[in-house]
Amino acid sequence: MGLGVDFRNTIARRAAEEITNGMVVNLGIGIPSLVPNHLPKDMMVMFHAENGITGMGPSPEKGMEDENLCNAGGFPVTLNQGGSYCDSAISFGMIRRGRVDITILGSLQVSQQGDLANWIVPGKKVPGMGGAMELAQKARKVIVLMNHCDKAGKPKILTSCTLPLTSTACVDMIITELAVFKVTPEGLILTELFPPYDLQEVINKTECAFTTCDVVRKISY
């Protein structure tokens, strides 16, 4: 896919590679919501929503919406075979007990230690944490999908976050339109690049230092 054409779907497609059959996956709003479109049709994945849905399916066709069947963002969804409903306490019990394999979410900033800042812009936006803290702290794997830089062109991957943290040292993987990073206790490792972007461009647009793995995969879908 070419530069800027549909990078949101490119990011979502790469994230979909992390999902395997039988997993329980919680998706945030924005780019993460595009991930299911990139999974093999025969793959059985249980999508989890904080408001008490396990086995969430795609949006219904227009006119088929059910006001009592919505995702955590309040938009109508469907239920796949094998799906179920539960109350909020049980829904978060699944998260805290480690039964949610992956959470895929957006973020404002991520640090080289995997600190996540995605809930407050002081003086501007104080919406509350919702379920983000539990998901960040307790999902088995936390994947952040985001633009590499903010709207002002400033890096969002930093030595340390400047915005208030949602949770510390919780992110396992970062996927941007430029590259894929693994977060390790020793810092970030660049594992993949999305051509036409090259390593130098990623270095220029990333505030913190990072290492690269031995063989960097170049992804072109």
Add this chain to the structure above:
Amino acid sequence: MENPFGKITALEDVLKLFFNGMTLMFGGFGGVGTPPTLIDAILEKGVEKLTLIGNDTGFPHIGIGKLVSQERAIKVIASHIGSNPIAGKLMHEGKLEVEFSPQGILAERIRAGGVGLPAILSDIGMDNELVSKNKPHFFLNGKDYLIETALTAEVSIVYAKKADPYGNLIYDKSARNTNPLVAMAGDITIAEVEEIVPLGSLNPDEIITPGVFVDHIIPSKGVNWKWAWE
């Protein structure tokens, strides 16, 4: 409908239970599963200075958001207010006190209140000042936890799909959300329901909230707001 337990109540009679300065807990998530008829009745009665406890503050014209937007609350305990910009505005103006609690911990605090426990231990948000501020810690098996206090309310209002005359409740899909927890945590619990069915007609194995937690049942007039997705 026969009313052998006296729980099926006229709307004007349950309205006597609402008063200025009370603590009111509500079921629902983004307005889904919040009882519309009770919210409108509370608005019309003019009840104010409420302390509201629930998942979020809805949208400005949806769910509990209606009470928040009309400045009927002085305090909210919730996990999220982002979908109701008026709540954020009132908070910044100092007109609304907001206590944020992580969503699952909020649910568990309500559940604890509902099952007669004083508090729970939690390791969520320990590294977050806003969550951990002023909360006592407890060390257990070498690990540090926050003590999160239980929540109860003078009145809880919930929305269910069906009730029988004893107040046994079943919910509708994702409109269940916090309702079964909120139903247990009220000193008095009022269930607004889409349908009241005869005693014995609900499958006992499928009842989610036993009627023992429900004091009053009122029939719903249905959702009268326009959803964000409509």
